[in-house]
Amino acid sequence: MVDIQEKLKEIGPFVPGAEDDLLICRCEEVTKGEIRKAVHEGIFTVEEMRRYLRNGMGLCQGQTCGRLVKGIMARELKVRPAEIEPATARAPMRPIEMRILAEDGGDRE
Numbered sequence: 001m002v003d004i005q006e007k008l009k010e011i012g013p014f015v016p017g018a019e020d021d022l023l024i025c026r027c028e029e030v031t032k033g034e035i036r037k038a039v040h041e042g043i044f045t046v047e048e049m050r051r052y053l054r055n056g057m058g059l060c061q062g063q064t065c066g067r068l069v070k071g072i073m074a075r076e077l078k079v080r081p082a083e084i085e086p087a088t089a090r091a092p093m094r095p096i097e098m099r100i101l102a103e104d105g106g107d108r109e
Contacts, residue, residue: 004042011077014040024072025065027058035069039076045085046070056087 020033030053043049046056046069055069056062062069066087074081 004044007044007077008040008042011040024068025053025055025058027060027064028054028056030055030065032072035072036076039073044073044077046073046087047085049073050087062087 014037016033017036020031020036022032024030024032024035034053035049035055038049038052043052046066049069050056050062056066067081070081070084070086073084077084
């Protein structure tokens with residue numbers, strides 16, 4: 001288990017960069033700077049990042065931005081990308097109207 005305070009001390013304070021306005025997650029409009037800053041606020045796993053900034057939660061489900069986010073996090077944490085704990089993959093959920101469920105009738109044998 002990583003001690004958050006020790007890791008934050010190790011990586012140092014957030015210093016804005018020239019490319020911080022670069023859009024990384026197009027679906028949720030998350031920038032490189034937002035990801036970098038979140039790491040310096042104590043977000044150390046991809047799952048935490050998804051919950052914090054919603055990157056990877058849009059239509060593409062992280063297929064476009066997932067590797068980029070992991071790479072940015074790894075650079076900020078001064079580790080290899082393989083050392084970053086991945087997010088849990090889940091099937092996309094879509095709302096369904098109750099009438100469609102009712103029409104099914106539940107006739108299962």
